Amino acid sequence: AQSVTQLGSHVSVSEGALVLLRCNYSSSVPPYLFWYVQYPNQGLQLLLKYTSAATLVKGINGFEAEFKKSETSFHLTKPSAHMSDAAEYFCAVTSTGGGNKLTFGTGTQLKVEL
Amino acid sequence: EPEVTQTPSHQVTQMGQEVILRCVPISNHLYFYWYRQILGQKVEFLVSFYNNEISEKSEIFDDQFSVERPDGSNFTLKIRSTKLEDSAMYFCASNSGGLNTGELFFGEGSRLTVL
Numbered sequence: 001a002q003s004v005t006q007l008g009s010h011v012s013v014s015e016g017a018l019v020l021l022r023c024n025y026s027s028s029v030p031p032y033l034f035w036y037v038q039y040p041n042q043g044l045q046l047l048l049k050y051t052s053a054a055t056l057v058k059g060i061n062g063f064e065a066e067f068k069k070s071e072t073s074f075h076l077t078k079p080s081a082h083m084s085d086a087a088e089y090f091c092a093v094t095s096t097g098g099g100n101k102l103t104f105g106t107g108t109q110l111k112v113e114l
Numbered sequence: 115e116p117e118v119t120q121t122p123s124h125q126v127t128q129m130g131q132e133v134i135l136r137c138v139p140i141s142n143h144l145y146f147y148w149y150r151q152i153l154g155q156k157v158e159f160l161v162s163f164y165n166n167e168i169s170e171k172s173e174i175f176d177d178q179f180s181v182e183r184p185d186g187s188n189f190t191l192k193i194r195s196t197k198l199e200d201s202a203m204y205f206c207a208s209n210s211g212g213l214n215t216g217e218l219f220f221g222e223g224s225r226l227t228v229l
Binding site: 034045101104106107 | 156220223
């Protein structure tokens with residue numbers, strides 16, 4: 001079985017500060033890992049994905065994540081937070097290219113303050 | 115850009131009533147999914163569907179739930195007799211399968227409120 005754990009259900013940062021959202025995974029087979037973002041009253045939008053190529057993955061809106069097998073982690077970062085980044089962020093894992101379900105973490109609500 | 119579309123965006127129903135949520139996946143995709151998100155909670159897998167049959171379902175997906183692909187474009191989720199605890203946002207997703215990266219494309223969701 002696969003799972004992801006997101007540490008911190010709520011994270012608050014100042015505008016311009018570093019954003020760090022943590023995700024650790026558990027998988028018995030090589031994982032594919034994803035970060036999705038959900039803005040209020042909207043659906044899930046893919047931010048970025050790791051699919052066994054480069055371990056440092058760049059996504060939309062200036063976000064990036066690094067796959068660290070030794071730490072079973074896939075933390076999401078952004079050097080400088082913007083007010084528009086306020087949203088809920090979900091880490092998710094699956095094991096193969098197609099047909100298998102994504103398993104989501106519990107989500108982290110990011111708040112950006114002036 | 116192709117997208118997954120869902121209708122209705124919001125439905126209010128009385129407990130015990132049947133509800134059908136509709137989805138139009140991306141046209142060349144082969145795998146279809148329903149997820150739900152109860153307010154304030156995480157996104158939970160309900161069911162996956164491939165080649166006109168259920169490929170996997172969760173414990174949540176009991177006999178009150180069913181899915182169907184009645185034609186070449188729609189993918190529906192039916193709840194036969196709704197309960198208060200079925201109130202949630204329901205997301206449809208699709209995936210092209212094969213050698214893709216496992217990325218799911220989600221619709222904007224259907225909010226179900228059971229009174």
